[in-house]
Amino acid sequence: MSILHELAATIDARKSADPDSSWTAKLLAKGPEKCAEKFGEEAIEAIIEAVKGDRSKLTTEGADVLYHFLVMLAARDVPLDDVLNELARRQGLSGLVEKAARPTS
Numbered sequence: 001m002s003i004l005h006e007l008a009a010t011i012d013a014r015k016s017a018d019p020d021s022s023w024t025a026k027l028l029a030k031g032p033e034k035c036a037e038k039f040g041e042e043a044i045e046a047i048i049e050a051v052k053g054d055r056s057k058l059t060t061e062g063a064d065v066l067y068h069f070l071v072m073l074a075a076r077d078v079p080l081d082d083v084l085n086e087l088a089r090r091q092g093l094s095g096l097v098e099k100a101a102r103p104t105s
Ligand SMILES: N=c1c2ncn([C@@H]3O[C@H](COP(=O)(O)OP(=O)(O)OP(=O)(O)O)[C@@H](O)[C@H]3O)c2ncn1[C@@H]1O[C@H](COP(=O)(O)O)[C@@H](O)[C@H]1O
Pocket: 007, 010, 014, 021, 022, 023, 024, 025, 063, 064, 067
């Protein structure tokens, strides 16, 4: 099992945990909107480090982003594997070709 799968399983288990017993359970108890907001904050912190060019801080902020992304998915009951399968589906397909094939709205 990959570290992302292990973390996603831990986060899933926290859905039924006491919010006083874990940070994840506390965040999930605040609802999907708060989880999404927290993901946005962490993403901005990572962007700041990327713009500054601080590779060490970008690494730790990147870990925060991945963790909070998994919490956001769990809050909306989207399995990590669904996202990974979507990535797998795109593999070998040029981003330019994929964009051109999108339906126009
Ligand atoms: N990877 C993480 C992880 N990354 C970040 N964080 C927490 O996310 C929080 C974000 O920090 P912030 O300073 O942005 O938040 P804050 O200021 O405390 O909160 P706000 O006032 O902004 O709402 C911190 O409390 C971090 O400890 C994480 N908490 C948990 N995990 C993983 O989740 C597992 C389960 O954790 P618990 O649910 O706490 O048992 C852990 O074993 C880890 O593997």
